Amino acid sequence: MLKVEAITASYNDVPVLDRVSMTAHERRITAVIGSSGSGKSTLLRVIMGFIKPSSGRVLIEGEDICSASEAEVARIRAKMGLVFQESALFDSLTVEENVAFFPIYHQKRRWRQVRPEVNALLAELGLGDIGGKYPGELSGGMRRRVALARTLIYHPRVLLYDEPTTGLDPTNIATVDDIIKEMNERFEVTSVVVTHDLESVLHVADWVYLLDEGHSVEVGPPKHLLTSDHPRVVRFTASWRKHIDAFRKLPHTPISGVAGSKDDK
Numbered sequence: 295m296l297k298v299e300a301i302t303a304s305y306n307d308v309p310v311l312d313r314v315s316m317t318a319h320e321r322r323i324t325a326v327i328g329s330s331g332s333g334k335s336t337l338l339r340v341i342m343g344f345i346k347p348s349s350g351r352v353l354i355e356g357e358d359i360c361s362a363s364e365a366e367v368a369r370i371r372a373k374m375g376l377v378f379q380e381s382a383l384f385d386s387l388t389v390e391e392n393v394a395f396f397p398i399y400h401q402k403r404r405w406r407q408v409r410p411e412v413n414a415l416l417a418e419l420g421l422g423d424i425g426g427k428y429p430g431e432l433s434g435g436m437r438r439r440v441a442l443a444r445t446l447i448y449h450p451r452v453l454l455y456d457e458p459t460t461g462l463d464p465t466n467i468a469t470v471d472d473i474i475k476e477m478n479e480r481f482e483v484t485s486v487v488v489t490h491d492l493e494s495v496l497h498v499a500d501w502v503y504l505l506d507e508g509h510s511v512e513v514g515p516p517k518h519l520l521t522s523d524h525p526r527v528v529r530f531t532a533s534w535r536k537h538i539d540a541f542r543k544l545p546h547t548p549i550s551g552v553a554g555s556k557d558d559k
C-alpha cells in the first residue's frame with residue numbers, strides 16, 4: 295500500500311502541492327487526474343523520494359520515504375517503478391539487452407545470471423520471440439511492453455505511470471490501458487496512474503483522486519467524476535462533457551447507466 299499524507303511541497307518557495315493526500319491499495323489501480331501544471335509529476339517525484347516535501351509523509355508499505363536517510367531512500371525507492379517516463383528504449387540494443395541493461399549496468403549483475411530472468415519476463419509479457427529484435431522493428435504497443443519489462447525486472451511492488459497515454463492515438467491508448475490493467479492483475483502490484491486523460495481513467499481506475507492547483511480531492515469510483523458536484527471536479531470535467539455524453543451512449547461501458555444512479559456516492 296502507498297499512502298500520501300498531507301504533502302506540502304514547493305519549488306523555490308513557490309507552492310505546488312498543498313496538503314495532498316491519497317491512498318493507493320495493493321492490487322488496485324488508483325488514478326490521479328488533473329490538468330497540466332496541477333502538480334501530478336511533482337507528486338510522483340515526492341513519492342519516489344526525488345524531492346523532499348516541506349511537510350507530510352509518503353508511506354510505502356509502512357515506511358516513510360520523506361524522512362528516510364539517503365541509503366534508506368534508495369532501498370524504499372527500489373520497491374517502486376516509474377513507468378513510461380523517459381521510456382525511450384536504446385535503439386541500438388536488442389529487446390533482451392534493453393531489459394538487461396540496468397541490472398547489468400547499475401546493479402553490476404552478470405549477463406549469464408540476468409539473461410534467464412529477462413527471457414522469462416519477456417515470455418510472460420508475450421514478447422518471448424522478440425528478444426533478439428531491435429526496438430525500431432516493433433509496434434508502439436510492443437515497445438511499451440518492453441519499456442514495462444525494463445521496470446518489472448526489478449520486481450517493484452508499486453508501479454507509477456506518468457501520463458502513460460499522452461501523445462498516443464486512440465488504438466494505442468486502448469492498448470496501454472489494457473496493459474496497465476493486465477500488469478496490475480498479473481504482478482499483483484499497487485498501481486498509480488497519473489494523467490490528464492479522463493477517458494483513460496474511466497477505463498482503468500478503481501479509485502480516483504483529482505489534483506487541482508495543488509489540492510487533492512478524493513473523487514472515489516471513476517464514474518463519480520461525472521456525477522460529483524465538487525466545484526474542482528465539475529470545473530475539470532466541464533471540458534470533457536461533450537465526449538462523455540457520447541461515451542455514455544455506448545453500450546457495455548463501465549459508466550453506462552450512471553446518469554440515473556445517485557445512490558452510490
Ligand SMILES: Nc1ncnc2c1ncn2[C@@H]1O[C@H](COP(=O)(O)OP(=O)(O)O)[C@@H](O)[C@H]1O
Pocket residue numbers: 305310328329330331332333334335336337
Ligand atoms: N523543476 C521545477 N522548478 C520549478 N517549478 C517547477 C518545476 N517542475 C514543475 N514546476 C512547476 O510546478 C507546477 C506543477 O508542475 P508539474 O508537477 O509538472 O505538473 P503536471 O505534471 O500536473 O503537469 C507547475 O506550475 C510547474 O511550472
Ligand SMILES: [Mg+2]
Pocket residue numbers: 334335336456457
Ligand atoms: Mg507531468
